[in-house]
Each structure stands twice: as structure tokens, then as C-alpha cells.
Amino acid sequence: xxxxxxxxxxxxxxxxxxxxxxxxxxxxxxxxxxxxxxxxxxxxxxxxxxxxxxxxxxxxxxxxxxxxxxxxxxxxxxxxxxxxxxxxxxxxxxxxxxxxxxxxxxxxxxxxxxxxxxxxxxxxxxxxxxxxxxxxxxxxxxxxxxxxxxxxxxxxxxxxxxxxxxxxxxxxxxxxxxxxxxxxxxxxxxxxxxxxxxxxxxxxxxxxxxxxxxxxxxxxxxxxxxxxxxxxxxxxxxxxxxxxxxxxxxxxxxxxxxxxxxxxxxxxxxxxxxxxxxxxxxxxxxxxxxxxxxxxxxxxxxxxxxxxxxxxxxxxxxxxxxxxxxxxxxxxxxxxxxxxxxxxxxxxxxxxxxxxxxxxxxxxxxxxxxxxxxxxxxxxxxxxxxxxxxxxxxxxxxxxxxxx
Amino acid sequence: xxxxxxxxxxxxxxxxxxxxxxxxxxxxxxxxxxxxxxxxxxxxxxxxxxxxxxxxxxxxxxxxxxxxxxxxxxxxxxxxxxxxxxxxxxxxxxxxxxxxxxxxxxxxxxxxxxxxxxxxxxxxxxxxxxxxxxxxxxxxxxxxxxxxxxxxxxxxxxxxxxxxxxxxxxxxxxxxxxxxxxxxxxxxxxxxxxxxxxxxxxxxxxxxxxxxxxxxxxxxxxxxxxxxxxxxxxxxxxxxxxxxxxxxxxxxxxxxxxxxxxxxxxxxxxxxxxxxxxxxxxxxxxxxxxxxxxxxxxxxxxxxxxxxxxxxxxxxxxxxxxxxxxxxxxxxxxxxxxxxxxxxxxxxxxxxxxxxxxxxxxxxxxxxxxxxxxxxxxxxxxxxxxxxxxxxxxxxxxxxxxxx
Numbered sequence: 001x002x003x004x005x006x007x008x009x010x011x012x013x014x015x016x017x018x019x020x021x022x023x024x025x026x027x028x029x030x031x032x033x034x035x036x037x038x039x040x041x042x043x044x045x046x047x048x049x050x051x052x053x054x055x056x057x058x059x060x061x062x063x064x065x066x067x068x069x070x071x072x073x074x075x076x077x078x079x080x081x082x083x084x085x086x087x088x089x090x091x092x093x094x095x096x097x098x099x100x101x102x103x104x105x106x107x108x109x110x111x112x113x114x115x116x117x118x119x120x121x122x123x124x125x126x127x128x129x130x131x132x133x134x135x136x137x138x139x140x141x142x143x144x145x146x147x148x149x150x151x152x153x154x155x156x157x158x159x160x161x162x163x164x165x166x167x168x169x170x171x172x173x174x175x176x177x178x179x180x181x182x183x184x185x186x187x188x189x190x191x192x193x194x195x196x197x198x199x200x201x202x203x204x205x206x207x208x209x210x211x212x213x214x215x216x217x218x219x220x221x222x223x224x225x226x227x228x229x230x231x232x233x234x235x236x237x238x239x240x241x242x243x244x245x246x247x248x249x250x251x252x253x254x255x256x257x258x259x260x261x262x263x264x265x266x267x268x269x270x271x272x273x274x275x276x277x278x279x280x281x282x283x284x285x286x287x288x289x290x291x292x293x294x295x296x297x298x299x300x301x302x303x304x305x306x307x308x309x310x311x312x313x314x315x316x317x318x319x320x321x322x323x324x325x326x327x328x329x330x331x332x333x334x335x336x337x338x339x340x341x342x343x344x345x346x347x348x349x350x351x352x353x354x355x356x357x358x359x360x361x362x363x364x365x366x367x368x369x370x371x372x373x374x375x376x377x378x379x380x381x382x383x384x385x386x387x388x389x390x391x392x393x394x395x396x397x398x399x400x401x402x403x404x
Numbered sequence: 405x406x407x408x409x410x411x412x413x414x415x416x417x418x419x420x421x422x423x424x425x426x427x428x429x430x431x432x433x434x435x436x437x438x439x440x441x442x443x444x445x446x447x448x449x450x451x452x453x454x455x456x457x458x459x460x461x462x463x464x465x466x467x468x469x470x471x472x473x474x475x476x477x478x479x480x481x482x483x484x485x486x487x488x489x490x491x492x493x494x495x496x497x498x499x500x501x502x503x504x505x506x507x508x509x510x511x512x513x514x515x516x517x518x519x520x521x522x523x524x525x526x527x528x529x530x531x532x533x534x535x536x537x538x539x540x541x542x543x544x545x546x547x548x549x550x551x552x553x554x555x556x557x558x559x560x561x562x563x564x565x566x567x568x569x570x571x572x573x574x575x576x577x578x579x580x581x582x583x584x585x586x587x588x589x590x591x592x593x594x595x596x597x598x599x600x601x602x603x604x605x606x607x608x609x610x611x612x613x614x615x616x617x618x619x620x621x622x623x624x625x626x627x628x629x630x631x632x633x634x635x636x637x638x639x640x641x642x643x644x645x646x647x648x649x650x651x652x653x654x655x656x657x658x659x660x661x662x663x664x665x666x667x668x669x670x671x672x673x674x675x676x677x678x679x680x681x682x683x684x685x686x687x688x689x690x691x692x693x694x695x696x697x698x699x700x701x702x703x704x705x706x707x708x709x710x711x712x713x714x715x716x717x718x719x720x721x722x723x724x725x726x727x728x729x730x731x732x733x734x735x736x737x738x739x740x741x742x743x744x745x746x747x748x749x750x751x752x753x754x755x756x757x758x759x760x761x762x763x764x765x766x767x768x769x770x771x772x773x774x775x776x777x778x779x780x781x782x783x784x785x786x787x788x789x790x791x792x793x794x795x796x797x798x799x800x801x802x803x804x805x806x807x808x
Contacts, residue, residue: 065486
């Protein structure tokens with residue numbers, strides 16, 4: 001008998017009918033001989049409605065109270081899901097985050113899980129019950145209701161799986177796995193059967209928004225094997241786990257595209273120690289998130305520093321960067337949208353040389369100009385014209401043998 | 405400085421605007437020099453929606469899960485109310501029933517309060533915070549979420565007032581007090597400034613549905629003085645308290661009308677010990693709530709037994725009473741709707757004789773026929789034709805000097 005943690009997101013439990021489907025799926029998992037703990041999110045739309053309601057009574061709602069309010073969303077779903085299972089002849093109990101023993105720090109709206117005391121979960125499992133746990137929420141040591149912030153339900157599932165030493169954690173969502181590329185961009189994209197935590201992390205941060213990075217990091221830290229799969233069909237999904245020897249045989253696991261990027265170049269920056277730190281702490285102070293940073297070798301006592309950010313940030317940059325540039329004694333800056341980031345990810349590139357060269361060659365042959373380059377151990381990212389990024393993704397996807 | 409418990413019902417917090425009004429009212433109470441604990445209900449309509457949602461996932465939802473589900477209603481209101489107060493420049497925190505230390509037995513959907521540990525409430529009050537507590541809910545000793553059933557928020561307020569030794573408990577509702585009669589029936593009805601617990605109990609059970617009897621009983625037991633008043637204006641309401649010497653001077657405190665009653669008579673019942681018990685336990689078994697019971701002196705070895713019930717119960721009675729009648733050896737039964745109960749209530753009648761006689765005389769003069777009579781120490785009820793009960797109420801109200 002295996003112990004399984006399942007997690008169902010907001011769209012999977014978005015209507016009473018869908019909750020009934022989820023209930024059947026959970027029962028099925030139990031009837032095939034498993035103990036099941038299911039983590040559920042708020043029904044889709046509910047959290048947004050609660051936030052709207054809050055805005056109608058207070059311009060800036062207290063974060064402590066926001067947590068009390070938002071926690072009702074998942075509490076509603078756990079009750080409905082447990083009822084549905086009981087109504088179908090099964091046996092289920094619901095537990096709020098606090099009841100499930102999920103203890104967090106006291107940072108409201110973005111609490112971190114401090115530890116989990118799954119005593120009550122085990123008691124109910126031992127009594128042959130299915131346990132439905134509210135995702136996204138916990139309780140601080142002081143007994144306050146807390147929420148874990150965006151992607152919190154995934155985190156609840158992974159952390160619970162670690163705490164109760166589950167054999168498997170299944171993340172049910174509205175996509176049926178992680179693909180070699182977004183199928184809307186590359187028609188020949190394939191579902192990836194197995195992926196390492198590190199690759200998943202790079203895929204996630206690069207725009208394959210299946211899961212928040214911190215959930216994957218948590219899973220990596222506690223070696224929780226999890227599967228990303230669809231709650232709307234019975235296809236196997238993508239298994240995320242520690243890397244195995246076999247994984248390295250595949251050079252590139254996937255191709256990732258981030259659109260709506262912008263590139264900012266500060267020109268003739270005095271080439272002296274501490275200057276980059278000053279620039280980017282000033283930029284952090286105006287709340288602009290910087291992604292890639294590129295600085296070339298200095299030629300004549302000054303250098304150009306470029307960085308990328310979301311195109312949405314351009315107005316803020318145009319408003320605030322002038323004084324910063326002046327203060328550090330640079331000549332000026334240019335900011336430009338209309339670009340995109342194309343990345344290839346794979347732990348295999350560690351043992352295969354020439355991956356970057358091959359990527360550049362593929363793009364060069366198609367006459368797609370590379371404006372910036374940034375690399376890490378297991379990914380290579382380039383900035384290209386947004387109008388040509390889809391074409392580039394298809395070429396790279398095919399060139400690295402990822403097509404079906 | 406006084407310590408006040410306020411309670412706001414579902415219609416008082418029915419919209420964001422109304423929640424803001426309630427927030428202002430609570431702040432006002434604090435700013436005039438009081439410590440304030442406010443108990444709030446679910447926004448009107450929310451509980452019904454949750455029950456509907458439950459019905460869509462399970463034909464007979466588990467009661468444990470129903471409690472988890474319904475408890476979200478009040479949790480939403482406490483968060484919004486606390487936010488609203490904070491947004492208006494005040495300082496408030498919300499507490500769920502469990503967080504407020506309200507411990508109940510484990511009977512889901514109709515739990516009884518076992519005890520209250522208001523440690524956390526005192527901590528927040530001491531820190532000059534207003535405390536907003538979720539009505540209607542608690543936590544069992546086993547840590548399960550429970551709800552108190554209908555009228556539960558009033559009970560929460562009264563019980564909290566007792567536990568924290570509040571100076572006053574104010575029940576804000578959509579009526580502005582207890583009246584000598586329903587003003588829709590008797591135009592000259594007056595608001596009663598003070599009423600004893602016992603009178604309030606009789607008024608409540610007789611149809612002045614301001615509060616559930618068990619809340620009043622709880623207040624009586626723990627000597628909690630409470631005021632019933634409107635959340636939509638600033639008029640003083642009705643103070644409910646232990647009876648004082650002065651109260652007895654008023655013979656009749658109020659007149660109460662219950663419409664839609666039905667009268668059932670079982671004829672020629674064998675007059676032997678245990679027969680009434682058998683009849684009414686059989687009737688209880690078919691889930692019919694009996695109100696008045698009248699049995700006349702036996703004449704010839706048999707007797708007639710009559711009782712009243714709600715007219716809604718008539719189909720059930722017509723379906724099931726036949727076999728019962730047969731089984732006990734009675735001759736038959738007749739059931740009839742279209743009647744109403746008219747009652748006068750007042751602790752003063754204990755020390756004033758002739759109240760019943762005067763009531764009968766008033767009705768007799770108006771040619772209103774009395775079909776049944778039932779009396780207790782502080783009330784007299786008669787059954788009359790439903791078509792004439794309003795007229796009777798006006799006559800009795802005027803006759804006992806209650807008119808404005």
C-alpha cells in the first residue's frame with residue numbers, strides 16, 4: 001500500500017461538477033490500494049472575489065485580516081470535496097491548514113512553512129479515511145491564520161508529502177505535464193516523461209509556468225518525487241525527481257520562451273569597483289525586477305552595462321533611470337521593448353560541449369540576430385527580436401532533436 | 405471604562421457598505437470610552453449559498469463537513485469587519501470561534517457551548533484592540549470545527565459577555581427592540597424599554613422572533629443583561645434583564661400573535677393511564693412539533709384530546725395519524741387549519757388576579773370565539789379564528805392599557 005499526496009488546483013475544483021470529478025479521482029486512487037491525502041485550492045475565481053470584497057471595505061486591507069479572509073476559500077473547497085467523497089460512498093474528513101498541523105512563520109500573505117506536525121493526518125489515515133487538506137494556508141506559532149502566497153497550494157502538497165514520507169506527490173493541474181516547449185509555439189513539442197529538479201527550476205523560471213520555483217526548490221531539498229499531470233484526463237504526466245545518470249544522455253530537455261521583455265543599456269559607465277552594485281541597488285529601490293545582466297570588457301575606462309526586464313517596467317525606468325545615470329557619471333541610457341528571451345535547458349549540456357555554439361549556429365543560419373547572451377550551467381538564454389522568437393524556438397527545438 | 409459585547413446579525417453586515425457602517429458604530433462605541441468585543445454573523449445570503457453549494461456535491465452532506473463549510477461565512481465577515489475598522493483608522497483583530505476560545509461539545513450543526521477560554525480576547529483588549537469574533541461557531545475538545553445551529557451568533561455574544569464579564573451585551577438586529585405587539589398588527593404598539601428574561605422567553609416562543617429562546621435562557625442563567633436594538637438607527641432598544649420590583653406594576657408586558665396554526669382533536673380516547681404519553685410519542689416519531697395540548701375532564705370512560713401545531717404539518721398528520729388513532733382504540737380524529745394563537749405575557753399577572761377573565765371578556769364582547777385555552781404562570785394563550793386574530797390583538801392590546 002502506497003501513501004500518496006494529490007494536489008488539485010483552483011480550475012480542477014472550479015465548479016460543483018468538477019469537485020465531484022476530483023472526488024471520484026481521489027476515491028479511485030484509494031480503491032486501487034493507496035492511502036490518500038489530497039490538498040485542494042480555492043475554487044477558481046473565489047480568491048479574486050474575496051480580494052475585491054476586501055477592497056470594498058478598506059483601501060489597504062490589513063495583511064493579517066487578508067489571510068483570515070483568503071483562508072476561507074480553501075476551507076470551502078475542503079468541506080465540499082470531503083462531502084462529495086462521502087456522498088459517493090467513500091470516507092473523508094477535511095482539515096484546515098492549522099488543523100493539519102502546518103505551522104508557519106508570522107509573515108502574513110507570504111508565510112513560510114516552519115514545520116508540519118501531521119499527527120492528526122496520520123490518525124485519520126489510520127482510521128482508513130481520506131484526508132482533504134486546505135492548501136495555501138497554515139497557522140503561526142501564535143495561533144494566527146497565515147497564507148503562503150502565490151503557488152502556496154503546491155507548496156502545501158510538497159511539504160506534506162515530505163512530512164508524511166509519501167511515496168508520491170501528484171500535482172493535478174490544467175496542463176498535463178511539462179513540455180519540451182509551449183505547444184502553442186512549437187507544434188511538435190512533446191511531453192517530458194521525467195525531468196530533474198534543476199531542469200524544472202530553469203523551465204519554471206523561464207516561463208513554463210507550471211509551478212512556482214519555491215515549490216520545486218522545496219521538493220528538491222526534501223527529495224520529494226512529484227508528478228505534474230492533468231485533472232481532466234488520465235494520461236501520465238511529467239515526473240520531477242533527482243537527476244539520474246540516464247537523464248544526462250539528453251542534451252537539451254526543453255526550450256523556453258519569455259515574451260514582452262525589454263532591454264536597457266547604460267552607456268559609458270565609469271569602469272570602477274562598486275559601480276554595478278550602485279546601479280542595481282538604485283534600480284531595486286525603484287522596484288524594477290532585473291533578469292539578465294550583461295557587461296562587456298572595458299575598453300577605454302568606461303563600459304556599457306545592459307540588463308533585461310519586463311516591458312511593463314519601461315515607464316518606471318524612463319521616469320527614474322535618468323537621475324541614477326547622471327549620479328554615477330555615465331553618459332546616458334537607452335531602453336527598448338519588442339524583444340524576447342529564448343532559452344534551452346538541460347543537465348545534459350554539462351557533459352556535452354558545443355551546445356551554445358550549436359544554438360548560435362542554428363539561429364545564425366536563419367538570420368535571427370542575437371542581441372544578448374547569458375548562460376548558466378544548465379541553460380543558455382539569448383535575447384532576440386520578439387517578432388522572430390517563435391521561429392527561433394522551432395528551429396532550436398528541431399535542431400536539438402526534440403521534435404516528435 | 406465599560407466592557408461591551410456587541411452582536412451584529414447577517415442583515416446588519418449584508419453588504420460592504422453595511423460592514424463599513426457597523427465598523428463605524430463599533431469604533432464609536434470604543435471612542436466613547438469602552439472596550440469592545442463585536443460578534444458578527446455571516447453576511448445575509450451567504451449561508452444559504454453555501455448550503456446550496458453543498459447540495460450540489462452531495463445529497464446529504466456530512467454534518468462535520470457542513471460545519472467546516474458554514475464556518476467560512478462568519479470567518480469572511482470577521483476579516484472584512486476588522487479590515488474596515490483598521491481602514492477607518494481604528495485597531496481591530498478578528499478571531500474565529502476556535503481562536504476566541506469557544507469550546508463546544510462535538511454535536512455537529514447544533515453544538516452546545518461547553519466553556520469559553522477568553523485568554524486571547526483579553527490579550528488583544530489589553531493591547532487596546534477591538535476584537536471581532538465569529539458568531540455561530542466553535543471548536544470541539546477534539547479540535548473539530550463546530551457550529552451552534554440557528555440563532556447561534558446571539559448565543560456566542562451572550563456567552564462571551566458572560567465569560568469576559570462584560571458590563572453590557574448589545575444585540576444589533578434589523579428590528580429596534582421588543583414591542584408590546586407586532587406593529588404591523590397593532591398600530592399603537594410601543595417599544596418596551598425593559599423586559600424580564602421570563603417575559604422575553606414567552607414573547608420569543610410566542611412568535612416575537614427577535615431571538616431564539618436558548619440565547620435568552622443562557623442570558624438568564626448567567627445573568628447577562630442585554631439590549632436588543634437596531635443597527636440602522638441610534639434609538640435605544642429593549643433592555644432584557646432580571647425582573648425588578650417595578651416590573652410587576654405592569655400587568656401585561658405584551659401581546660403575541662402566532663398565525664398559521666392547526667388544531668387536531670382525537671375523539672373518544674380511552675381514559676386510562678399512559679394513553680397521552682403513547683399518543684404524543686407516536687406523534688413525535690412522525691416529526692410533528694406539538695405546541696398546546698388540551699385534555700378535558702373525562703365523562704364516560706373516554707375523553708377528547710386536542711393539540712395545536714403548525715398548519716404546515718397537516719399533510720403529515722393526515723397521512724400518519726389514522727393508524728395511531730386506531731392503535732390506541734380512539735374513535736377518530738379531526739384536523740383543521742385556519743386558526744391562530746393570541747397570547748398575553750407579563751410577570752405582573754402573578755400578582756394581579758383576573759387577567760385571564762379580563763382577556764376572555766374583552767374577546768367575548770367583540771364576539772371572537774375562543775376555541776382553546778392554555779395558561780402558564782406569566783402568559784395566557786387562546787386559539788381563535790385566524791381571520792379575527794388581528795382584531796383580537798388590537799382589542800386586548802388596548803384593553804390592557806398598552807396603547808401609546
